[in-house]
Amino acid sequence: MQAEMFRRILAAAMIAMYWQLWPQQQDLANDTNAVNVADLELLCHIMNFHGADDGGLDDGDLKTDQTDELEKLNMSLSIPSWQERFPKEVTDDDPDTDYCKAAKPKQNCTQAWNKWKKEAAALKHPGSFPTKALQTAAKLTSPAGATARLAIANLLEQANSLRTEYSINVRPEITAAKQVQRGTIQHAIFAKAGDPSAPGKMCAAELQTDRTTSCKADKAAATVCGTALCICAKDSDGQSGDLCSGGTSNTAFVHSGSPNPGEVFESIWTKCGQAQAGKLTSLRLTHLIRAFRARLQTKAHASGAVVSYGTAPSNNDCRSENNKGCADFTLLSATKASSEIKRQIWIDDLESAAETIRQGEVSLAKKKGYEAKLKRLLAQAHRLDKALSHEEIPNVISATQPHPTTPDSKQGEKCRQHKPKKTCE
Secondary structure, eight states, X not given: OHHHHHHHHHHHHHHHHHHHHHHHHHHHHHTTTOTXXXXXXXXXXXXXXXXXXXXTOOOSOOOXXXXXXXXXXXXXXXXXXXXXXXXSSOOOOOSOOGGGTTOSXXXXXXXXXXXXXXXXXXXXXXXXXXXXXXXXXXXXXXXXXXXXXXXXXXXXXXXXXXHHHIIIIIHHXXXXXXXXXXXXXXXXHHOTTOOTTSTTOSOOOOOOSSHHHHTBTTTGXXXXXXXXXXHHOOOSSSOOXXXXXXXXXXXXXXXXXXXXXXXXXXXXXXXXXXXXXOBOOHHHHHHHHHHHHHHOEEEOOTTOOEEEXXXXXXXXXXXXXXXXXXXXXXXXXXTTOSSOOOOOOHHHHHHHHHHHHHHHHHHHHHHHHHHHHHHHHHHHHHHHHHHHHTOOOOOOOOTTSOOOOOHHHHHHHHHHHSSSHHHHO
16 A cells, blocks of 8 residues: 555656656757857857946046035135125125126126135035134234145145046046947947847848848848847748757848848847846956957868858858858958958957947046045145144234333343443443
8 A cells, every 4th residue: 555655656756857857858959959059148248238237437527525625725714804705604696796897708707706605605614624613814814824825725726627637538538438338339239220229120230132141241240139140040041940049049030022130139139138237348348359259260161261150161151051050250351351351340349349448447547546636635735724723823013012121121221321331231
């Protein structure tokens, strides 16, 4: 009885295991001719650069905290008569002011005046200063005050120069690095006519009348998506194998009449989307391009060798051939060319994009250096302000006040009145 029950349990377990493994066996069966899976995997990582994270390329403005504080310190060390020109409370901007009546251009002067007004009003809250207080009028009008005033004005000028340098020469390169993702990189992957946001229309590779012509480096293979089509897609001319696994060849090529690169590419893109997009960095893109070049292979043939990507063809081109698929890059081979190669395809475009990203990364490092220098400039200004607060200002005696007398001066006065004077001294 127990043996019979054991046999039933074992049989049920084997049936359950079979049904679990059957789909996997079916998938494996689909991969009998999947000779280009690794080649597509590399292209997937290249194509996913379209959606790579560019968050590290921050092309925003430099932080204004340090510059704002420097301007506030600069106003706090100005002479009292200048500070008295401005209200102590925050008020609306002046559309016109006597100070700017003769200024040219008047608008710039008015903007500066209203900025000074805000800085003067901010002095009501000196809590951010090292001493938590404003300098006295005596210190502001002293030689030490004048020295500190000039020094902090110089620090503020340096800070403003950094901000100008960043805006003119540094920020544009970071912005260009971000924009290359939706420009050069996108066009290299999908072609300029491709629309990554529209299903079925992402890839606009240039299909010709047959696979042989389509899969050359100056036609469909001039784009990354077209290269992927050439190594994966089925067609009606003789290639019926699932070269990149069954999930990537749901639709066959149509070369004549109504070419359908976008429709064929859709299943490939769905699979490639399962790979992580990663970060948008020049080093990563450069490594992927080098990896692609390293996978190019040569097929010797009596009619001429062919340089291809994918399965090595039987002939000297990438014609339709069952269970084989390749992209023909012979046109880019210097050893096969009869003259200088000037053709520009996706490899060249992505190398150019990698250089643009590299320049953006260099500029991003400069930006971080500028931000660090702004912090150092403010720290230096704080030290100057603190040093002035510790400066001892001597009492200045008015010319109308009598000079204090000392014991020696009193004795001298007595001797001048004494006769004879010599015996007094």
